[in-house]
Amino acid sequence: MNTSHHVIVAGAGPVGLLLACELALAGCSVLTLEKAEDPHSPLKQLPFGIRGLSAPSIEVLHRRGLLDQMEVPKRLQNPFTGKRTRQAGHFAGIPFEFDNIDMSRWPTDLPLSLLSEMAELEAVLTRRALELGVEIRRGAGITGFEQDSDGVTVYAAGQSARAGWLVGCDGGRSVVRKQGGFEFAGTEPEFTGYSAKVDFLDADLLAPGRVVTERGMYFQSQPGYLNLQDFDDGAFHQTGAPVTREHLQAVLRRISGIEVTIAALHVATTWTDRARQATQYRNGRILLAGDAAHIHAPLGGQGLNLGIGDAMNLGWKLAATIHGEAPADLLDSYHAERHTIGAKVLDWSRAQVAVMRPTPEGRALNAIFRDLMNTRDGATYFAGRVWGVDELTG
Ligand SMILES: Cc1cc2nc3c(=O)[nH]c(=O)nc-3n(C[C@H](O)[C@H](O)[C@H](O)COP(=O)(O)OP(=O)(O)OC[C@H]3O[C@@H](n4cnc5c(N)ncnc54)[C@H](O)[C@@H]3O)c2cc1C
Structure with a gap:
C-alpha cells in the first residue's frame, strides 16, 4: 500500500x-x-x-x-x-538533599x-x-x-x-x-547494568538504598526490585544472553560480597553505559x-x-x-x-x-564528590544540572 x-x-x-x-x-x-x-x-x-x-x-x-x-x-x-528532607536526586549514586x-x-x-x-x-x-x-x-x-x-x-x-x-x-x-x-x-561501555524483579529468600541481608561497593553498585528500590551495575566492560549485555536466576544471583553476590539467595526471577533486562x-x-x-x-x-x-x-x-x-x-x-x-x-x-x-x-x-x-555535594553550593549546582x-x- x-x-x-x-x-x-x-x-x-x-x-x-x-x-x-x-x-x-x-x-x-x-x-x-x-x-x-x-x-x-x-x-x-x-x-x-x-x-x-x-x-x-x-x-x-x-x-x-x-x-x-x-x-x-x-x-x-x-x-x-x-x-x-527528601533526597533530591543523585550523581553517580551519591545523593544530594533538598535541604542543601x-x-x-x-x-x-x-x-x-x-x-x-x-x-x-x-x-x-x-x-x-x-x-x-x-x-x-x-x-x-x-x-x-x-x-x-x-x-x-x-x-x-x-x-x-x-x-x-x-x-x-x-x-x-x-x-x-x-x-x-x-x-x-563515542565511547564503549565499562559496565552491564541490570534491572530485575526477583523474590529473595533473605532480602534483609542487603543494605537499603544505593550501595556502591568495591566491585560495582546494587540498589533495591522496593523489596524485590533490583538494580545492579557490574563493571564487566559491558560484556554480558553484548552477548545478548537472557538473564537467568543463577547468573543474576552470582553477579549480585560478587558485587555485594553477601551470600544472598534469589529464589525466583520474574523479569530482567540489561543496559550499559555505552555513550x-x-x-x-x-x-x-x-x-x-x-x-x-x-x-x-x-x-x-x-x-x-x-x-x-x-x-x-x-x-x-x-x-x-x-x-x-x-x-x-x-x-x-x-x-x-x-x-x-x-x-x-x-x-x-x-x-x-x-x-x-x-x-x-x-x-x-x-x-x-560526596563532600562537595554536601555543601550548599555543591547541592545547588548538581540540582541545577540534573x-x-x-x-x-x-
Ligand atoms: C533503566 C532506565 C532508566 C531510565 N530512566 C530515565 C529517567 O529517569 N529520565 C530520563 O530522562 N530518561 C531515562 N531513561 C532513558 C529513557 O527511557 C530513554 O532515553 C527514552 O525512552 C528514549 O525515548 P525514545 O522515544 O527516543 O526511544 P524509545 O523509548 O526506545 O522508543 C523507540 C520506539 O521505536 C520503536 N522501534 C524500534 N525499532 C523500530 C523500527 N525499526 N521501526 C519502527 N519502530 C521501531 C520501539 O519499539 C520503541 O517503541 C532511562 C532508561 C533506562 C533503560
Missing part, C-alpha cells in the same frame, strides 16, 4: 509520539510506524518504568496541557510540596523535577497524537528506505509508504540511523531524534528529557520548512543546537561512570 504524508516518524516511543503531536499541531500530516504490536511492557510500568522529568520537560508537558492528564507524578509526591539546595535561584510556579511512568507518558501522548489526526501503525517495523530529491520511500512489514521526510525516533538501535548513513561516535551520538542529526530528508540520535547510561535519568527537547526543537522547524515558511538554514539549526546539548549530557553520564569506577582512583573521586534548570535560566 502506498500513502503520502508530510512526515513519517519511525517509532512510537515518547520522543516519536511527542514529535508527531508537534508536527500535527502545526498542520502536518504524520504517519507513525511502530515496530511493537503491543505498547504494553512490564518494563514501562512502575517501578522499572519510572522516569524523572526535568524542568524543561515539565514545562513542555504543561504548555501542551498534558501534565494535568498524568496521574503518576501527582501520586509520586511533588518534591516541592512534599518533605523537604538554594531554591531561590529558580523562581517558577512549576515543579523543577517530577517522577513519571513511561507507560502513562506514552499512553497520554498516544491519545493526544490520535486526537490530532496522527496515523499510528503498530507491528510495522521499518526495514529499509530510500530518499530522493522529493521525499523518502519507507518499507515496513511488507508495506511501503511515501513522505517528504523521515524522522528516526526508533530508539538506541535505530534502523533509520544505521541505514541512513549516520556516523555514531554514542550521531555526528549529524540530519542527512538530507532524514533526521534523528531521541535515543536514535544519542545513547548513554541512564544514570541520573536524562535520556528522555534530552529526547523531549529534541522533539520540541525539531517539530516547529520541520513544520515551518514543510509549509515553505522557514529560511533555508532553519532546519540545520536543529542539529547545531541539539547536538551541543546532547554532547553535554553524554559527558555528564561519563563523569558519573568515572566516579563510580570500583578502582582506587574512582573511590578517591567518589569521596571528593533538573535542567540551567537551560531555563541560561
Whole structure:
C-alpha cells in the first residue's frame, strides 16, 4: 500500500509520539510506524518504568496541557510540596538533599523535577497524537528506505509508504540511523547494568538504598526490585544472553560480597553505559531524534528529557520548512543546537561512570564528590544540572 504524508516518524516511543503531536499541531500530516504490536511492557510500568522529568520537560508537558492528564507524578509526591528532607536526586549514586539546595535561584510556579511512568507518558501522548489526526501503525517495523530529491520511500512489514521526510525516533538501535548513513561516535561501555524483579529468600541481608561497593553498585528500590551495575566492560549485555536466576544471583553476590539467595526471577533486562551520538542529526530528508540520535547510561535519568527537547526543537522547524515558511538554514539549526546539548549530557553520564569506577582512583573521586555535594553550593549546582534548570535560566 502506498500513502503520502508530510512526515513519517519511525517509532512510537515518547520522543516519536511527542514529535508527531508537534508536527500535527502545526498542520502536518504524520504517519507513525511502530515496530511493537503491543505498547504494553512490564518494563514501562512502575517501578522499572519510572522516569524523572526535568524542568524543561515539565514545562513542555504543561504548555501542551498534558501534565494535568498524568496521574503518576501527582501520586509520586511533588518534591516541592512534599518533605523537604527528601533526597533530591543523585550523581553517580551519591545523593544530594533538598535541604542543601538554594531554591531561590529558580523562581517558577512549576515543579523543577517530577517522577513519571513511561507507560502513562506514552499512553497520554498516544491519545493526544490520535486526537490530532496522527496515523499510528503498530507491528510495522521499518526495514529499509530510500530518499530522493522529493521525499523518502519507507518499507515496513511488507508495506511501503511515501513522505517528504523521515524522522528516526526508533530508539538506541535505530534502523533509520544505521541505514541512513549516520556516523555514531563515542565511547564503549565499562559496565552491564541490570534491572530485575526477583523474590529473595533473605532480602534483609542487603543494605537499603544505593550501595556502591568495591566491585560495582546494587540498589533495591522496593523489596524485590533490583538494580545492579557490574563493571564487566559491558560484556554480558553484548552477548545478548537472557538473564537467568543463577547468573543474576552470582553477579549480585560478587558485587555485594553477601551470600544472598534469589529464589525466583520474574523479569530482567540489561543496559550499559555505552555513550554514542550521531555526528549529524540530519542527512538530507532524514533526521534523528531521541535515543536514535544519542545513547548513554541512564544514570541520573536524562535520556528522555534530552529526547523531549529534541522533539520540541525539531517539530516547529520541520513544520515551518514543510509549509515553505522557514529560511533555508532553519532546519540545520536543529542539529547545531541539539547536538551541543546532547554532547553535554553524554559527558555528564561519563563523569558519573568515572566516579563510580570500583578502582582506587574512582573511590578517591567518589569521596571528593560526596563532600562537595554536601555543601550548599555543591547541592545547588548538581540540582541545577540534573533538573535542567540551567537551560531555563541560561
Ligand atoms: C533503566 C532506565 C532508566 C531510565 N530512566 C530515565 C529517567 O529517569 N529520565 C530520563 O530522562 N530518561 C531515562 N531513561 C532513558 C529513557 O527511557 C530513554 O532515553 C527514552 O525512552 C528514549 O525515548 P525514545 O522515544 O527516543 O526511544 P524509545 O523509548 O526506545 O522508543 C523507540 C520506539 O521505536 C520503536 N522501534 C524500534 N525499532 C523500530 C523500527 N525499526 N521501526 C519502527 N519502530 C521501531 C520501539 O519499539 C520503541 O517503541 C532511562 C532508561 C533506562 C533503560
